[in-house]
Amino acid sequence: MSIDAGAPGHAALTALLASDPGGVLEDLAVRHGVTLREALDCLPVENRSAVAGTHFGEIMADVTGWGEVTLLVNTGDVILECKGVLPSGRFGRGYYNLDGGPVGGHLRADRCAAIYFVRRPFMGHDSQALWFINHDGQAMFKIFLGRNPDRSLKADQVRRFRDLRDRLEP
Incomplete structure (x- = not known):
């Protein structure tokens, strides 16, 4: 999953x-005439890795046990x-249906081409997130790891993020 x-x-x-590596990637992609997926692939390799979108259900099921996260x-x-x-x-009726709130909705999992594990600085803080990318190379949504009151990332979520990435990476 790399670019030309x-x-x-x-x-x-x-x-x-x-x-x-800390800029707003959507804005940088537009400015450089590339898709968001191509912009993600321009990040240094230590800041990103990707798995196929076919892992959508498995990743979503794992994240349900992580505690409070930010869906963006x-x-x-x-x-x-x-x-x-x-x-x-x-899964049902062509969607992955989230059962509950405050996060709820209907996600077209079949439109997910890739899921990126992104680790990079953003606005002066470490940031880690799952970026769900569609077949057009654009973001469907992102799931950011939660933070402690001091703005540090929650250590248990960092571990689970890493373990999930390591388990799924080709």
Whole structure:
């Protein structure tokens, strides 16, 4: 799951992210004429890894046991965040249906092409998140690890994130 590093925009974005991996990737992707997925692939390898979207159900089921996380959707016009425990879900009628609140909804799992495990600085803090990317190379949504009152990441979630990544990586 890598990009053509010789394509226009990729080399400049790769160089920029090598020196500062903490920018808003959606904005950087637009500015460099690449998809968000291509922008993710421009991050240094230590900041990202990806698995196939076929792991959607397995990943969602695992995250339900992580405690409070932040679900984020960025449409370009709106960045919407919801903090809470991700409820269990089930497949039905073409969707992965989240059973409960405050996080609930219907997700088109079949549109998920890849899931990225992203670890990078953002706004002065360490950040770790799962980025669910569709077949168009854009974000469906992201799940960010929870934070302690001092803004540090929750250690148990960091461990679970790492363990899940290590188990699923090819």
